[in-house]
Amino acid sequence: MEYKTEEKAIQIISRVFVDDFEDVLGKRFSIPIVLLPDEESKNADQWISRYINQKLNIEIQGKEVQLNFIGKRYEDDRIYLYIEAENIPDFNSISVENLILTDLFEEQKNLVHFKKNKELKSMVLTKSKSKHTFTY
Template sequence: MKYSMLPFILILLLISSVFAHPIHLSVSEVNYNSESKSIEVAQKVFIDDLEDGIELMGGPKLHLYTDKEHKDSDLWLAKYFQKHIKFKVNEKDVKLQWVGRETDPKHDIQAIWVYMEVTKIKKIKTLEVKNTVLLAVHNDQRNMVHLTCNEDKVSWLFDEKKITETIQW
């Protein structure tokens, strides 16, 4: 009788591992577009972690991409990212503006792409990036940022010990 439960337990473990995501990582693409004079940001995060982060910030449960989605989801998403991704251009604070969001319901409903931008940036001499996305949610959270600006490409990894990076030209 003891061994008859083993296959059932193994199946439950397998099913639960399919729905969990043990990696706590976000990925950002940050590009300076010299034609439009803007910094374009695309950030990919896990939806459940993001909703937890917004709740920790005092926001509602968003239920993103469900029938129960909160009517002000985009406002809360913008507020969250404006608080947790900060830029200084030429040593001056600039504010991210909300552009939009998307997910791929056919392939990856666990993650969301969030798009933001900073406009009216004529020239970048120094750029400081501060990224604290989801650090309050998971102590092992990592935030990877790929930056393309002034013909340079760099990548940074942010975590609870390193939240800021600066590049100069």
């Protein structure tokens, strides 16, 4: 995750294994979903967007930030998810909650890197400790 001061935007890239993501989407929405470039399920982007908005949350000054799923890219056995939040004024602290894959994998660990003004901070989030506030 990175805050781009000039664009007043938070840009996010989330990297997950394709097979795990297919499993979690299928179980979460009770439909089979295939995430392969040549065989991708119809409406896959809708399901991905819906899941991201349920499992990834950002708050600035107590207000939830609207996240927009803008696309994806497949690489080997991984899928890169591109997410953006626009019109974000400068801030001193930001809370990030990341529950991606935790509803399928109890021991899932999500490593979150947040960069603002060239300062990088990192935190490991789990199902039991899913939220962290980064202060700059």
